[in-house]
Amino acid sequence: MNVSYDPLYLFIGGEWISSQGRATAPVLNPATEVVIGQVPLATSADLEHALAVAQRGFEQWRATVPAERAKVLKRASALILERVSHIAEQMTLEEGKPIAEAVDEVTRAAEYFEWFAESARRIDGRVVPANRPGVLQMVKRQAIGPVAAFTPWNFPAITPARKLSAALAAGCSVILKPGEESPSTALALARALDDAGLPKGVLQVVFGVPDQVSSQLIASPIIRKVTFTGSVPIGRLLSARAAEGVKPITLELGGHGPVLVFDDADIERAAVEGVANRFRGTGQVCISSTRFLIQRGAYDRFVQRFVAATQALRVGDGLKPDTQVGPLANARQLAKMEELVADAVAKGAQVLAGGESLPGPGFFFAPTVLADVPMDARVMHEEPFGPIAILMPFDKLADGLREANRLPYGLSAYAFTRDARTAIDVADGLEAGMIGINQYRIVATELPFGGFKESGHGSEGGIEGIEHYLTHKFVSQI
Template sequence: MDAHYDFLYLFINGEWIAAGERDTARVVNPATLQELGRVPLATAADLDQALQTAERAFDVWRNTVPAERARILKDGANLIRERSEHIAGLLTLEEGKPLAESRDEVLRAADYFEWFAEEARRIDGRVVPSNRRGVQQLVKKQAIGPVAAFTPWNFPAITPARKLSAALAAGCSVIIKPGEESPATALALARALDDAGLPKGVLQVVFGVPDEVSKTLIASPIIRKVTFTGSVPIGRLLAARAAEGVKPITLELGGHGPVLVFKDADVERAAVEGAANRFRGTGQVCISSTRFLIQREVYDEFVGHFVSATQALKVGDGMQPGTQVGPLANPRQIAKMEELVADAVARGAKVLAGGKRVAGEGYFFEPTVLADVPMEARVMHEEPFGPIAVMMRFDQLEDGLAEANRLPYGLSAYAFTNNARTALDVGDGLEAGMIGINQYRIVSTELPFGGLKESGIGSEGGAEGIEFYLTNKFISQV
């Protein structure tokens, strides 16, 4: 395993720019607390140069024929696959997730570039018959313009890949600001695209104080489109900034994924796979299952299997063989887990597994199962975004749906049943953008990724993903 950590840069105007005299931010391995490197923070002059470059590069890239855009994206995908072992190592070092999860994420990131390479060749329009003789009416789809993209630290390969692949396929230039806590992975993707022949300036990678960078980029008249993945409060803030310039924005925000387990389901499978899903990525996954709503008749059976599966998980450094649950990303996450558990217990909840920080180095927290949590507890309303699972009972389908849909989130939801009528009813009744029935794996390159309500606006992935980087132009010609 190639486990060395890359040097960190800004990537502006086709140049890899070291920190020099710029301010920097520490990048820390969350498993060992050792410093991995320092990421340079862009200055106001850097951001201005990135904007001017993005504007110039857009004219080049949007006029590049789709077949050539597709070739470059496919070559980039192949380079990501060739370098996947190294990139996965970077990802685990800086984000903490087990190496097996990192490998899977990097390969799926490559898949997005390949998928949208093909979508670039399928951008089309239509001829609309006119009610007037001698008039030709065309509807064309064209790239919307330079894009400002903002991605978080928890999926540093696949989240940038979703945004970059679709925007670049559409013909847009992109300035992306990945999370400063996991910068090397995104830079490795940019390196692959650069080596694949992406014209200089079409993609630029900047880091910095998030509020300052977002304010500068979104306010610029050069930026025509904004895309953000992260928390609901920051999503609201960026949406307001985009609205000031009447700029479209795609938002993929938080969730608090409900799982409905009916008495006719394969209860053991739902529980064992549910524990694996809940604690994947140490629970720092926006589409993760968090609230398990179990029909009363099988509640004890489900909880027994779930707790056993949880207690069998191996917590440790993601670089070590056999690790299934890595560290949390930072001390803020540790503090939040401790606060949520303490609040729930103080209000009467029971801790069936875990519940506390793991002693020693690193930001490790035990996979935790809570039961009998009162409705007023914070964890019943706030996305935990960490290794906490909540067990709840319900009686009838209507009760389960009411609780599943109670919160303002609507990203992911799951249900387990062997009754076809029930499956149809929950599929129709759950208020979520992505629903898994009798399975937890619901993400695929060919399918849209996005939520409802406060979980976001728009979709990424699938045929729908490219639409948000295109505009419709109607041309009527005599």
Template sequence: MRTFNYDPLSLFIDGAWIAAGNRDTAPVVNPANGAILGRVPLATAADLDLALATARSAFDVWRRTVPAERSRILRLAATLMRERAERIATLMTLEQGKPLAESRDEVLRAAEYFEWFAEEARRIDGRVVPSNRPGVQQLVKRQAIGPVAAFTPWNFPAITPARKLSAALAAGCSVILKPGEESPATALALARCLDDAGLPKGVLQVVFGVPDMVSAQLIASPVIRKVAFTGSVPVGRLLSERAAAGVKPITLELGGHGPVLVFDDADIEAAAVGGAANRFRGTGQICISSTRFLIQRGVYDRFVERFVAATAALVIGDGMTSQTQVGPLANPRQLAKMEALVADAVEQGATVLTGGKRIDRPGYFFEPTVLADVPMTARIMHEEPFGPIAVLMKFDTLEDGLAEANRLPYALSAYAFTTNARTALDVGDGLEAGMIGINQYRIVATELPFGGMKESGHGSEGGTEGIGHYLTNKFISQA
């Protein structure tokens, strides 16, 4: 059997790679077999104080670095990510579990964000506003907001940090990044690319630790001027409260429970087969995944047949195996949650069309599961599953479908399949979601904004909108 080496883990503070030493550590587990890959050091309060002091002093250097030089460094970092993509993807699959092909794609898309914002760094502009008073010049300048505290989860350990780092660094901000402790090596590999590309020491710090302690100390510090978070709704609320105490802006990308409206005139093959692939990619641990499939009554049976068949045909296994399409869940918590959600739905009358149980093998594997006839009282009709479970439901009219799609407080992603142009316009206008795919499931691109509405968060990452959250407007009136 082929063996793969896992990188040593460290903190990255003030340009130094700091090993665990006497610090507390947390195990990093391969979710495909339960083996411990390494131990990630947990930052102490003193470590965080050093990171804050360094971010403050480095900001003064970086914000004065000319845009062309910031752009050059970010482009070089992207080049290094591409050159190291196979190694970084291997680290990601070992610690997170997703198939290696998905990991490769994620690393390359992370590099695209650095390339995109390398160019955005050169396009930060302002404006001259004509004055109503003679002899007065009025300028509006956009400048870096200040040091940023960025928090990212374990499910996309390359692209989620990349969205935040690329935009913040392009704007001229220094950043303290706290990635998920369950997939630390990927984020450290990105940091090494930036370090090797010549990012000035101290502009980026990477810390791990007890999440509540780290977020409380960083956000409370007057050094931090901006907060960015991707994760669950409850934690997003908590961090919002902490940011509000210091009157600090926060960008939130939170959970979803993506509805898919499939109309009678839709391409059923594309909606069903593509829907199964979309739902179970990343083992369903994707915030923009399609989860609730709302199928118009006339094509319900056809859709169910194709969707269930496509789901049952998926190859489950270790992400390091080339044939694998669905890897393990990331941790035992996710496994227990899937079991509880399915048991609750079945107890209340739901039908399991395929899957429904954990797989008896080492690792955190759960069968891709399709539920039908799920009552509204079931937990899964209200909670984001964040795992390999899909719910199939009937609807009759456009109004019925939109009402169910918009029923929940989540509003991150939504999808619709129809060949009717009028219906496409109506669902595009009527769906409450920050990102909508019509007749397709792939809705993410570097040049487009990524973000949600309602309890799925606010603010967008990516696109021309992404850099604005890391800039502040300054008005100068000179007589």
């Protein structure tokens, strides 16, 4: 399949700025390891320009009535859907995920703009009865100000869409820094917003050396809100930088999703759908199920079905329509998978499927199933963020919950049981921001997305998603 890669730019003040006169970073197709583009890296002057423009854009956009903001977001949603095939191809070229997954992601990104377009029209306040005659007391909710948004490479459409749609609906301007390894997808969203009539300067898209960009943007007094999706260590760093300016920050960080499968569960469904969930996005999904905890009476049946379904997966270039698992996004991820498996095996783990890199060009690693993994193995503590599944038995509910909650992560968790009492107890006992009972698909536009503990704080999506971009103002009038 011959697909061309779009030129790459910075987008500042409504202008598409080429790489001329700027350093660049190569963009690779992870299925071939061929360089397909050069992404321009913003200079310090570019970032200062973006900040100044974002301030002017905010002053204009916050004064735009909600109905007009909603129209722009709805037009952008429609344009993204019109362009879904092209944007999905760009995503697969630069990030590697199977084209069907890319189409689904772009479609859901459009849904966020549609959802928050309606939310823009529903930002309200309240009148509070006063305890003195002749006094009018009001609480108003207003846009917090220019936002610095940082997104990773693994979901280059839906993650920026969650942040952009909510912030723009609230009346904020945004400087977006996507991952440099998958830049074209985010630029396609910006193109749709620009074509939809978003005023120049309300959205800027910049790329650069991550540490330099984040330190300069967050330190600026112009930025009033920070939002970040990525790793726990970087989340800690950006949180500290935001704290220096007493700026609120939303963090969506890593996970190590446990799945509790009880003896009475539909074992076939839990196993087959578990394989699909675990290896979706080549396992580079923060809410993926990673640790499958199976009650001992169902353990052998689950393992047999899970391993068979894993071995049946088709691995290949994401542009091929029959591919189910694409390459890892970069060489770093491939090396990490090799290290985690080697460490687990050296400490006594059993490899039931996969366990090795695949020959030929591209960052391919076989979908891998590990059992009998000792507690001192790295993979039992570190988020794999790749195609590795861990299977382990447990006896009683309390044992399963203890292991599920052992790690400092609290993003996603899952459970399979036919018993209503068990389902209630598990939902109450699991320490996670998002929980699926008898299903793995837990993300929807109208629902909050986020976790707690070291998986971050704050939610995106749903009615909660816009709150982080609003501030409350109390007005008392005589």
